[in-house]
Amino acid sequence: DAGVTQSPTHLIKTRGQHVTLRCSPISGHKSVSWYQQVLGQGPQFIFQYYEKEERGRGNFPDRFSARQFPNYSSELNVNALLLGDSALYLCASSGSLNTEAFFGQGTRLTVV
Amino acid sequence: GQNIDQPTEMTATEGAIVQINCTYQTSGFNGLFWYQQHAGEAPTFLSYNVLDGLEEKGRFSSFLSRSKGYSYLLLKELQMKDSASYLCAVSLNQAGTALIFGKGTTLSVSS
Numbered sequence: 001d002a003g004v005t006q007s008p009t010h011l012i013k014t015r016g017q018h019v020t021l022r023c024s025p026i027s028g029h030k031s032v033s034w035y036q037q038v039l040g041q042g043p044q045f046i047f048q049y050y051e052k053e054e055r056g057r058g059n060f061p062d063r064f065s066a067r068q069f070p071n072y073s074s075e076l077n078v079n080a081l082l083l084g085d086s087a088l089y090l091c092a093s094s095g096s097l098n099t100e101a102f103f104g105q106g107t108r109l110t111v112v
Numbered sequence: 113g114q115n116i117d118q119p120t121e122m123t124a125t126e127g128a129i130v131q132i133n134c135t136y137q138t139s140g141f142n143g144l145f146w147y148q149q150h151a152g153e154a155p156t157f158l159s160y161n162v163l164d165g166l167e168e169k170g171r172f173s174s175f176l177s178r179s180k181g182y183s184y185l186l187l188k189e190l191q192m193k194d195s196a197s198y199l200c201a202v203s204l205n206q207a208g209t210a211l212i213f214g215k216g217t218t219l220s221v222s223s
Binding site: 033035040041042043044045048055056090092100101102103104105106 | 116145147153154155156157160199201204205210211212213214215216
């Protein structure tokens with residue numbers, strides 16, 4: 001079975017631009033979460049979706065938004081990019097309540 | 113607010129035992145996770161505790177005390193490949209993927 005897949009793996013954007021990151025969960029997993037990890041820090045929680053509904057939101061500005069599709073894949077959108085948005089963006093999926101989250105390899109976003 | 117503390121760095125030698133501590137103060141608690149993350153890679157699951165006590169899994173064990181807001185990860189028979197960042201994370205809700213992470217402990221294992 002394929003694990004959590006994210007695309008693209010690397011991305012370079014200019015300040016002020018918009019970016020869309022994509023995530024496909026493990027087959028059968030209905031919960032998807034997004035995290036931002038800057039170098040030397042632990043991942044920071046951005047959003048959680050379960051059964052296509054937003055179930056949690058971290059302390060990120062409204063420039064960050066996400067959605068989950070009927071096939072449980074998900075997109076993370078970031079508008080008006082800032083230099084500080086440069087980070088590894090991780091997607092995690094989980095099968096059911098109180099089970100471990102499996103992480104994808106991440107998308108490395110560089111804003112110049 | 114949410115606060116999870118763990119040491120920034122630890123060093124140990126091959127074959128030794130190391131204990132990585134984690135203390136937490138969070139608005140909710142639905143379990144504590146430990147993840148391992150090698151440089152440039154995704155975090156991988158090591159252990160999960162939701163009840164007090166010790167969970168053992170091969171060379172790795174994890175302990176939880178909910179009353180003290182405290183957990184530790186114990187690594188035995190250290191190997192060079194155990195050099196990595198170890199992340200302590202608290203799950204805030206039942207779906208299990210809204211995790212609040214600590215900053216991670218970088219473990220360096222030398223021969």
